[in-house]
Amino acid sequence: MSGCIFCRIASDDKAPGVVYSDDRVVCFNDIDPKAPVHILAVPRKHIEKLEDATDAVLLEALHKAIRHLVKEKGLDKAGYRVIVNSGADGGQAVPHLHFHLLGGRHMNWPPG
Numbered sequence: 001m002s003g004c005i006f007c008r009i010a011s012d013d014k015a016p017g018v019v020y021s022d023d024r025v026v027c028f029n030d031i032d033p034k035a036p037v038h039i040l041a042v043p044r045k046h047i048e049k050l051e052d053a054t055d056a057v058l059l060e061a062l063h064k065a066i067r068h069l070v071k072e073k074g075l076d077k078a079g080y081r082v083i084v085n086s087g088a089d090g091g092q093a094v095p096h097l098h099f100h101l102l103g104g105r106h107m108n109w110p111p112g
Contacts, residue, residue: 006096010044024061036104047097049086075103
């Protein structure tokens, strides 16, 4: 989708802030971080929201990328949070499926 910022980032492995990429997934640092580690994991394929994600292989690739980053960033020791916002009321600001990986500080509950 040509007007989608995440599609543009996903098509360029050398985009600023990219910390992980494979043939299905790109992960990059959030430009407005809410924690010391705040990484977005997005599929290269444009999928608008979570309920549109029906490809189990793609979802597994996203999970694998997040697991890799959790270990690489040392978040597996103290803990981390993974968030998916879906739709306007869910807080989804960019209409491209993305997972937020947050860590490096204590996460409060309830979140929002």
